[in-house]
Amino acid sequence: MGVRTWIDSWPVYRQLKGTDPLGRGAAAKSGPSARLTPRVASADRVVKSICPYCAVGCGQNVYVQDERVTQIEGDPDSPISRGRLCPKGSASLQLTTGSAREHHVLHRRPHGTRWERLDLDTAMDMIADRVVEARRAGWQWEVDETRTRRTLGIASLGGATLDNEENYLIKKLFTALGAVQIENQARV
Structure with a gap:
């Protein structure tokens, strides 16, 4: 790597010589960070929803790809939460995709010690x-x-x-x- 190439890759130099003097855009990006894509970019659709954890009713954007929920984020259009979620709301993706989620009806008989599956x-x-x-x-x-x-x-x-x-x-x-x-x- 020559000296000129090294100086051109230096963020402060790009900030001073480029079109981003405040260093809030392209000047602050490194090569690897410029190649990053949002994890929601591959979603087929976005479904508006409400967080299920409490009575506040924070808005959520549910990102769906191939009919599977891939990400849940705060909805910036929500007048209640304005795109923010509490820690429980931020973890609500686990409600749909978590390994602890049950997908069957379980029943434990009176005085029983084991759960058994039942059809709905x-x-x-x-x-x-x-x-x-x-x-x-x-x-x-x-x-x-x-x-x-x-x-x-x-x-x-x-x-x-x-x-x-x-x-x-x-x-x-x-x-x-x-x-x-x-x-x-x-x-x-």
Whole structure:
């Protein structure tokens, strides 16, 4: 490498002699950093989403390539988070691609020590049967001669990431089932 080539590759020289006197652009880039591409450049599409961790509702850009989530970043268009994510939100890619993510329904029988896989239809039937049985067992037509028509056998605790429409539907469902203990984590 000659002296001239070495001087031309020096960032301070490029900054002083080039079109970037403040050193914020091309003058600050080395050869290897100039060849870098963003990890989201190969994404097929970007899907707007909301972070699932808390009630704040930070916006996320979910980058998808070949129908797989490849990256999740803060959404700069979000009026709530303006492109920023907390540490939990920044790690939300692991919710979809992490090795600890389960993709099957797991069930542990009462007094059991092992988890067993169930198909989704069986699991949904078990949940429906248990809701009906708990409602039947805890049903109260009246309390102290006052008509109540309620059950204390089931309750609902909603998550903080449910939106107003989802909370509305959950409230309607559990009220129709006769439940009176309906709460949301975001309010507790």
